[in-house]
Amino acid sequence: MVEEKPNKYDQQESLPIPTYNEAISSRPSSSQSFLGPSEISHDAERQGLLGRRQPQHDGYHVPTVQSARSSLDFLPSSGENSPRGSTEELRREILQMDVVEPGADGDSRGLLLRGNLSKRITTLTQSLSSINLPFRQWLPSRDYILDKIPFLIRDLRPNWIIAGRFFALVLVLFLAYLLFLSDVFAINRRQGNGSVYYYPDSIRNFVRDHINETYIREHSQYITSFPHIAGTKGSFVLAEYVQDLFIESELEEVRLEQFDVYLNYPKKGGRRVAIVDPPELTWEAKIEEELAYADKREQTLVFHGHSRSGTVKGPLIYANYGSKEDFKRLEDQGISLKGAIAIVRYYGSQGDRALKIKAAELVGAVGCIIYSDPAEDGFERGDPYPQGRYMSSDGVQRGGVSLMSWVVGDVLSSGFASLPGEQRRDSKDNNPGLNNIPSIPLAWRDAQKLLQALKGHGKKVDDYWIGGVPGVNQWWTGDSKSPIVELANEQDEVERRPIYNVLGKITGVEQPEKSIIVANHRDAWCFGAADPGSGTAVLLEVVRIFGELQKKGWRPLRTIEFASWDGEEYNMIGSTEHVEARMDGLRSDGFAYLNVDVAVSGSEFKASGSPVLQTALLRVLERVTDPFANKTLRKIWAEKGDTLKGLGGGSDYVAFQDMAGTSSLDMSFLGNPYPYHSCYDNFDWMDKFGDPGFQYHKTMAQVWALLILELADRELLTFDFEVYANAVREYVDSLEAYAREQGAQKKDLDLTVLHEAAEVFMKNAIGFHEWDKAWEEAIGGGGFESNAMAIKRISHNTRKANFETHLLDIDGGLPGREQFKHVLFAPQAWSGYDEAFIPGVRDAIDAKNFTLAQEQAEKVAGILSYASRKLNH
Secondary structure (H helix, E strand, O other): OOOOOOOOHHHOOOOOOOOHHHHHHOOOOOHHHHOOHHHHHHHHHHHHHHOOOOOOOOOOOOOOHHHHHHOOOOOOOOOOOOOOOOHHHHHHHHHOOOOOOOOOOOOOOOOOOOOOHHHHHHHHHHHHHOOOOOOHHHOOOHHHHHHHHHHHHHHOOOOHHHHHHHHHHHHHHHHHHHHHHHHHHHHHOOOOOOOOOOOHHHHHHHHHHOOOHHHHHHHHHHHOOOOOOOOOHHHHHHHHHHHHHHHHOOOEEEEEEEEEEEEEEEEEEEEEEEEEEOHHHOEEOOOOOOOOOOOOOOOOOOOEEOOOOEEEEEEEEEOOOOOHHHHHHHHHOOOOOOOOEEEEEOOOOOOOHHHHHHHHHHOOOOEEEEEOOHHHHOOOOOOEOOOOOEOOOOOOOOEEOOOOOOOOOOOOOOOOOOOOOOOOOOOOOOOOOOOOOOEEEEOHHHHHHHHHOOOOOOOEOOHHHOOOOOOOOOOEOOOOOOOEEEEEEEEEEEEEEEEEEEEEEEOOOOEEEEEEEEEEEOOOOOOOHHHHHHHHHHHHHHHHHHHHHHHOOOOOOEEEEEEEEOOHHHHOHHHHHHHHHOHHHHHHHEEEEEEEEEEEOOOEEEEEEOHHHHHHHHHHHHHOEOOOOOOEHHHHHHHOOOOOEOOOOOOOHHHHHHHHOOOEEEEEEEOOOOOOOOOOOOHHHHHHHHOHHHHHHHHHHHHHHHHHHHHHOOOOOOOOHHHHHHHHHHHHHHHHHHHHHOOOOOOOOOOHHHHHHHHHHHHHHHHHHHHHHHHHHHHHOOOOOOHHHHHHHHHHHHHHHHHHHHOEOOOOOEOOEOOOOEOOEEEEOOEEEEEEEOHHHHHHHHOOOHHHHHHHHHHHHHHHHHHHHHOOO
C-alpha cells in the first residue's frame, strides 16, 4: 500500500515561486499602446473594476496609435456593410420575405421589410455604398428621399387619386428593389454585434504582417523566470498572467476553469539511488541538476510525475531502451528481471518513458531508472549546454509516467470530469493508467557509475545496446549477482489538487455556437522555454493580434475559443477534463482544434493531424515565408517530401480528436535534440540556441493565426474529404501489410470490408465536394450569395464538421481502452507517442486475436460507411 501524505511541494522554502504582485510587476508590455485614448480610459476603468493591474512598459517602445492604425487605411471603414445575422435569422428572413409591416419585436438587425421607412432607406443606402453599380450615381440619397416625400404628398394633395396611385407605384417599385437587395448582397454583409466587414485578404495581410517577435520574446522571458509545475503557486501565478492578457485583448467570458485532480510531488530528501552492496562499490547518485541560471535561482527537483512511491532494492540489470523486445532478449539469454532494478536509456525503440517502466514491471522488476544517454541527446551529437544546444552531463529529463496510451486525463476520474465537488474517484491501486513500481530519472553523470558497476555480470552487449556514456569501457547486461542498488522514491501524493485552465473567446456572427478551439498548455517541468513556453508565448501574441482586430470591429463567422491548459505534463489532464466536462457540446459544435505544444525547438516545420485539415494547412503555408530560406513554408514542405502525419499521443489534441471527434491539428518547428524537460530548457538556451531573434516564434504565430482565419472566417469551411478518403485507403493498405507481417493469413483476417468502405468513402467525398465547386463558381468569381444559398452553405459546413464525430464508436470504444472512441485514430497501445491507424484492429492483431480483429474490421467498416453517407444526406 502507498502511504497517503499531505502535499508540501509548493510550501518548500527552496521553491522560487514569486507572489502574484512580484510576478506581474516585471512582466512584459502588452498591446495597450495600440488603443486610442478613449479606449485606454475605458480599458483602465474596466481593469480597475476587475481588480487587474495594467502592465508596465519596460524599455521597449511599442508602435504609436497612428502608426499602428495607418496600416489599416486600406481596409473599409466601419460605416460600410453591416454583418450577417445568425443562421436562425436567415431562416426567419426567408420565411418573412413577403411581410411589409413592422414586426412586433422591433428587430432591425436583418434586412426584412419591417420597421420604419427611415431605417429601411438607411439599410438600402448602406447596401448600395458597398457596391459599384452602373446606375449608382443616379440613385437618390437617403436624406433626399426623406426630405422630398412629404412635399411630394403635399403638392399632390388636390388630386388624391393620382397622388395615391403614384405613391403606390413608387412604393411597390421601391419595396421590390429592396427585396432584391436584401437577397443578392447578403454575402457582403455580416450583421449584429457591432462588427464590421473587412475584405478577407486585408485581414490575412494584417494578421501576417503585425506579429511582433519582440512581444513574443518578452513573454518568453517572463514565462521562464520561475518554474511552474501543474498545481503549484508558480502555475497559478502564470495562469493569472495569461488571464490578464486575455482580458486586455478584450476576449469574452475570460475565466479560470478549475479541476481537482491527482498529482504527486517529490519530497526533498525522499529520493535516493545508491549502490549498497558490495561494500567496496558503495556510492550514491547526486540526482539533482546543477543550477541552470547564473543568478542561482531555485528550480524544481528531479522526479517522474505520477511515479509510484516506495523504496526498493535489487540487483541492477541494463535493458537498453526498455522496450518489450529488449526485455524479451534478456529473458532469451537466461537473465531474469524478477526482483531486479532495471536501468534503461531514453529514446530508441521505446520512446514512451511510462511504457519502459511498464515493460520492466511486467517482467518482474521492482524499480526502474531511466537515464539520458549522450549518444541520443548529449555531447556525441554536438556541444552540450551552455556551449551548445545539447543536454549537459548533469541534465535530467523529467516527465510523466502515467500510461497515456491507456488512460488519458486524471487517472482517478477516467471517463468523467474531476470537477470540484465530484465524489467519484477511482483507486490508485491496480489503476490501468499508473505503473506499480517506483521509478526515477537520472543524468548520465550518475548513470556512469551504475553502468561501470555491471562489468563482468551477465552478458556482454552488442553494438546496438552500447550507449555513449564515457568511461564505460565494457557494456554488460548484469544479472542476479549484480551489485545491489537501492531506489527510493518517496512522494507526496495528492488526490485532489486544483489545476486551472484559462479560457476566453471571440463570438462568431454567423454560427456563434460553432467553435474553432485554439490552445497550448502552460505547465512545465521546470522553466520550460521550448516546452511549452514557446507555444504559450506565441499563443499570447496570437491573442493580442485577434484582440486588435476585434477592437476595430471585426468578428469571425464562427466562434474562436482560446485556452491555456494546465496539467498537460502529467497526462494531458487540463484539456482532457475540459473535454469530458463538455463532451456533448464539443461533439455537436466543435469544428476544429488547433494545438501548439513546443512551438519552436528548431527550424523544421512539422505538422500532424486529421487529413481533413491538410488543404487548409497548405493554403496557409503558401502565405508564410521561412525567415531565412526566402521560400514559402509550402515550397520547403514539398522539397523535403513532408506530409501531414497522423496524431498519436503526448499532447492536448488527444481528447479532442480521439474522444470528442473534433478534427485536430498539431504544429511545431522542430530541430535536433535539446535539454528536453530539463531546467536547462530555459530562456538563455532559447535566446542563444533555440531561436535567436525569435524569428521562428514569429513564423509560427503567423501560421497559427492564418490557420485560425482559414477555419473560423472562410464562408466555405476548408475541409477536404477527398484527401481524407485517400488517406484512409493508405491506412487500410498499411494495416493489411502489418497484419501479414504479424502472421495473419487472409483466412484468419480478411480486410476486404475495409477496402470496400474506403471506396464508398471516396465516392461520397467526390459527390459531396461537387457542391463546393458549384458554390465557388457562383460566388468565388464575383457573384452574390442568396440567403437560400447561405443557409445551404451553413448546413454544408456543419455536415463537414460532423463527419469526424460520426467516426466515433460512442457506445463502445477501443476494447480495453474504451476511453478512446475514434475508429481511425488513437495512440499506439505500446508506443504512446506514435499514431495507430484503425487502432481497434491493430490492437487485436498485436494480441494475435484475429477473431477480434475481424470483428473490429467489420465494425469500423460500418461506422466509416455510415459517416461517409451522412455527408450527402
